[in-house]
Amino acid sequence: MQDDTNEPLVRSRPTVMVVDDVDMNVMILEEILKDSYTIISAGNGLEALEKLHKTPILPKIILLDVFMPEMNGYEMLEVLKSDATLKRIPVIFITTSDNESEGLAAGAVDFITKPFLAEIVRLRVRNQLELKNYSDSLEEMVTEKTLEATATLDNTLQALANIIEYRNLESGSHVKRTQSFCKALIDYLLKSASEYTGELRRMQPEIIIKAMALHDVGKIGIPDRILLKPGKLESEEYEIMKTHTEVGKNIIEQMMTAVTDKDSIYLKHCRNIAYGHHERFDGTGYPQGLAGCDIPLAARIAALADVYDALVSVRIYKSAIPCDAAMKIITCGRGTQFDPLLTDAVLQIQDKFEEIAQNK
Numbered sequence: 001m002q003d004d005t006n007e008p009l010v011r012s013r014p015t016v017m018v019v020d021d022v023d024m025n026v027m028i029l030e031e032i033l034k035d036s037y038t039i040i041s042a043g044n045g046l047e048a049l050e051k052l053h054k055t056p057i058l059p060k061i062i063l064l065d066v067f068m069p070e071m072n073g074y075e076m077l078e079v080l081k082s083d084a085t086l087k088r089i090p091v092i093f094i095t096t097s098d099n100e101s102e103g104l105a106a107g108a109v110d111f112i113t114k115p116f117l118a119e120i121v122r123l124r125v126r127n128q129l130e131l132k133n134y135s136d137s138l139e140e141m142v143t144e145k146t147l148e149a150t151a152t153l154d155n156t157l158q159a160l161a162n163i164i165e166y167r168n169l170e171s172g173s174h175v176k177r178t179q180s181f182c183k184a185l186i187d188y189l190l191k192s193a194s195e196y197t198g199e200l201r202r203m204q205p206e207i208i209i210k211a212m213a214l215h216d217v218g219k220i221g222i223p224d225r226i227l228l229k230p231g232k233l234e235s236e237e238y239e240i241m242k243t244h245t246e247v248g249k250n251i252i253e254q255m256m257t258a259v260t261d262k263d264s265i266y267l268k269h270c271r272n273i274a275y276g277h278h279e280r281f282d283g284t285g286y287p288q289g290l291a292g293c294d295i296p297l298a299a300r301i302a303a304l305a306d307v308y309d310a311l312v313s314v315r316i317y318k319s320a321i322p323c324d325a326a327m328k329i330i331t332c333g334r335g336t337q338f339d340p341l342l343t344d345a346v347l348q349i350q351d352k353f354e355e356i357a358q359n360k
Contacts, residue, residue, distance in 0.1 A: 013038050014129060017059040019048040019076070020094060021068040025114070029063060029094075032118045033125065045071030049079060052086060059089060060129055063112065066095040066103070074106055081107050090128050174309060179212045180356045181305035185342065188349050195341060199297060204265060208298045211269035215277050215302050218248025230316050245287045248274030272296035277303045282336045300339045304330065304346055307337075312357045323354040 016037040018029045021044055030039045040059065042048035045068060052058065062080075066073040073093060080086045090109040103111060109131075110124050186205045189196050200208075219227060222244050226237045233241060252271040256264060276290065276299030283291030311326035327350050334343040346353065 014060040015040060015057060016125065017042065017048065017052070017062045019043075019045065019062060019068070019073070020065040022065075025065070025094070025116075028116055029121065032116065032121045036122070037125070044068045045073065045076030045079070048076060058085070060132060061125060062089055062091045063094055063125070064091050064108075066093050074103075077106050077108065090132050092124060092128060174313065175213050177309050177313075177356060178215065178302070178305040179209050181308060181353060182212045182301055183209045184349055184352045184356065185301055185304065185345055188345050188352075189342075192345070192348075194345065196297060203269070203298065207266050208269050208273075208301065211266060211273050211298065212302055212305065214248065214252065214270045215273045215306060216244065216248070217251055217270075217274055218244035218246065220251070221247035228316060232317065242278070242286050245275050245278055269298045272298050273302045275299070277306055279303070280337045281339050285337075295339075300342055304338055304342055307333075308346070308353060309357070323350070323357055327353075 014037050016033055016039055018026050018039060018041045020026050020029075020041075023043075026041045026043075030041070033039060040051060040055070042051055045064075048062075048064075049071075064073045064076060073095075077091055080089065080091065091107065092110045092112055093103045093108045094112050094114065095103070096114045109128055112121055112124055186200060186208065189200055190205065222241060226233065226240055229237065249271055252267055252274055256267045256271070273296075275287070276295050279285035279288065279290045279295045279299060281292060281295070281300070283289055285295075308326055308330060311321055311329060312323055314320045327347070330338065330343060330346060334340050
């Protein structure tokens with residue numbers, strides 16, 4: 001359908017907030033700036049903060065009077081700086097005072113003195129907005145590059161995990177299934193307000209799921225005669241197989257020296273999972289013999305996902321067992337091999353685990 005409107009598209013103008021308890025000052029600043037900016041105003045700090053929390057579009061800059069009733073400029077600026085969103089808005093103080101150092105120390109970016117000189121007001125607002133736009137564009141560029149670097153890291157680690165799986169005569173499906181088991185368990189824990197909910201949120205759970213891909217990366221250092229042996233391992237062979245946890249830890253720690261701090265939480269989870277997914281809750285696991293909550297939470301989650309998948313999948317040395325039989329084995333390991341709270345959670349979502357296992 002054809003649009004009959006002939007009105008040209010109007011480009012939105014930057015919004016400036018003016019906060020001053022003197023109406024005349026507000027009127028003068030509005031008159032000076034109205035040709036280039038959309039103006040919103042408030043008579044004191046409390047009113048300004050109320051408007052900021054309600055407005056759908058935040059101002060690009062705030063012109064803030066220092067001396068006002070109810071909440072002065074310094075008090076309002078302190079509140080702004082404590083808010084993750086509002087602290088990004090630059091503030092220019094409006095004042096008759098010459099004490100600029102105090103205002104700059106509080107976080108103001110500039111000053112406009114009374115009585116107002118129109119050209120000075122326009123220049124100071126324009127200059128600060130240009131600085132803000134430049135800063136925002138740099139931040140967007142950094143964010144974009146960080147996302148690109150993270151995507152590259154994701155792909156590299158996933159490829160490395162697939163190499164391990166192919167060498168282990170797997171198709172890569174073991175990695176995908178264990179990640180799916182981890183996701184199902186973590187999603188349940190987050191929704192059920194469990195004892196681990198807060199800790200999981202702080203750990204960035206989506207990264208734990210990604211990190212699961214490298215839980216067996218250390219198997220790259222295990223000889224084929226042991227890794228691909230169709231029967232039960234001899235005790236000496238088993239001791240060599242157990243070293244894959246330490247080899248994995250060493251590989252990931254080498255990676256950690258080559259990436260930025262931004263990526264470190266990712267590789268930290270990778271290391272904790274690779275090193276700790278064979279620890280047991282009762283302290284009889286390996287390689288460190290950690291017990292209870294001394295085992296990183298990510299590793300305790302990984303242990304359940306890894307064992308369940310090993311039970312219900314065909315391996316070179318064993319046949320698959322039914323999901324209900326696997327769940328009985330998991331239940332028997334409650335409090336000994338596995339974290340009891342996590343085991344209880346798995347029992348609550350066993351149908352989801354079975355669905356994931358059947359979609360191999």
